Amino acid sequence: MKFAVIQFPGSNCDQDCLAAINGLEGLRAEYVWHKETSLDDFDAIVLPGGFAYGDYLRCGAIARFSPIMRAVVSDSRAGKLVLGTCNGFQVLCEAGLLPGALVRNRSLRFVCDMVTMRVEVDDSPFTHGCKKGALLRMPVAHGEGCFFADPETLRELNANRQVILRYSDRDGRIVPEANPNGSIENIAGICNREGNVFGLMPHPDRASDGRLGSADGAKIFRSMMQTIRASRRTTASERPAAARQVA
Amino acid sequence: MPKAAVLDPQGNAVRDAMRHLGMPEVRSVRIGKYMEIDVDGQNGDLEARLHGLCRDLLSNPVIEDYELQASEVRGSASAKATARQAEVRSE
Structure with a gap:
């Protein structure tokens, strides 16, 4: 199973993503330069962290116009799984693939820390390896990770179960002290309405091996793999039926 | 803004x-942000295209409002008479 890791000029977690994915059995990742125009060969797409185009203008504002983004948009509409971490999350919001926006941290400081998140939705393609309420530990490193959405969008996000992860304390309580950047309602990660595009500010790529302090990030990549496998099994089980008809 | x-x-x-x-x-x-944009010519749809880019690139309508003000650049001999200066207030 092959994942694409998109490289924009200024991406700096592309190697982390590649290493994290390649470290998992059954998964393989390859770089795709932002000037490419097709992602047909890939089962899933990862937009890594970094500072694409120097984050000039706004984070992700210029990257969303890269040639590869047309393929990201069309493949996501076709149902392919798309994961954006950190800067990748910002690009997905700027591209309109995810609702809301990421603005400057409430503290005005770049935050570099280990955070705890509570799994709010356990049947998403990205978290079904986790139980609802499970706690995940991953690092954050960003200056503009404060999630914002207007009240109407926020209502929809909650009503449609699109808030996948919230910052919590180590007891799983959603409290302001556990919020590293001032995100509205402690939101750490959201998906689109269809559920196949997921963005989060923390770094699963930097938490995919116990030696890094946490292996919780690997659960995200494994969930993606299991989702894709399951969808293939469904497709495969439909095939013999069709074959029988012909016979 | x-x-x-x-x-x-x-x-x-x-x-x-x-x-x-x-x-x-x-x-x-x-x-917010303040941008000065020099533009050649003044085709009929210039302002509409500028507004389009204000929405798509220069601002993010989810979090920002923008204001576009057009003003003529008073020409020195070398400056193009048709040059226009658009001031875009954003972020």
């Missing part, structure tokens, strides 16, 4: 600094 509903921590920090420096009257500060 950031929309009124969007938290502007930068603006709040500057507001606090201004109060601290002896101006308690300051009620609020909001910080």
Whole structure:
């Protein structure tokens, strides 16, 4: 199973993503330069962290116009799984693939820390390896990770179960002290309405091996793999039926 | 400019600094971006295209409002008579 890791000029977690994915059995990742125009060969797409185009203008504002983004948009509409971490999350919001926006941290400081998140939705393609309420530990490193959405969008996000992860304390309580950047309602990660595009500010790529302090990030990549496998099994089980008809 | 509903921590920090420096009257500060854009020509749809880019690239309508002001650049001999200067207020 092959994942694409998109490289924009200024991406700096592309190697982390590649290493994290390649470290998992059954998964393989390859770089795709932002000037490419097709992602047909890939089962899933990862937009890594970094500072694409120097984050000039706004984070992700210029990257969303890269040639590869047309393929990201069309493949996501076709149902392919798309994961954006950190800067990748910002690009997905700027591209309109995810609702809301990421603005400057409430503290005005770049935050570099280990955070705890509570799994709010356990049947998403990205978290079904986790139980609802499970706690995940991953690092954050960003200056503009404060999630914002207007009240109407926020209502929809909650009503449609699109808030996948919230910052919590180590007891799983959603409290302001556990919020590293001032995100509205402690939101750490959201998906689109269809559920196949997921963005989060923390770094699963930097938490995919116990030696890094946490292996919780690997659960995200494994969930993606299991989702894709399951969808293939469904497709495969439909095939013999069709074959029988012909016979 | 950031929309009124969007938290502007930068603006709040500057507001606090201004109060601290002896101006308690300051009620609020909001910080945006100001861009000067020189444009050649003045085709009929120039302004409409500029508005399009204001929405798609220069601002993010989810969190920001923008204002586009057009003004003629007074020409020196070398300056093009048709040059226009658009001032875009954003962020």
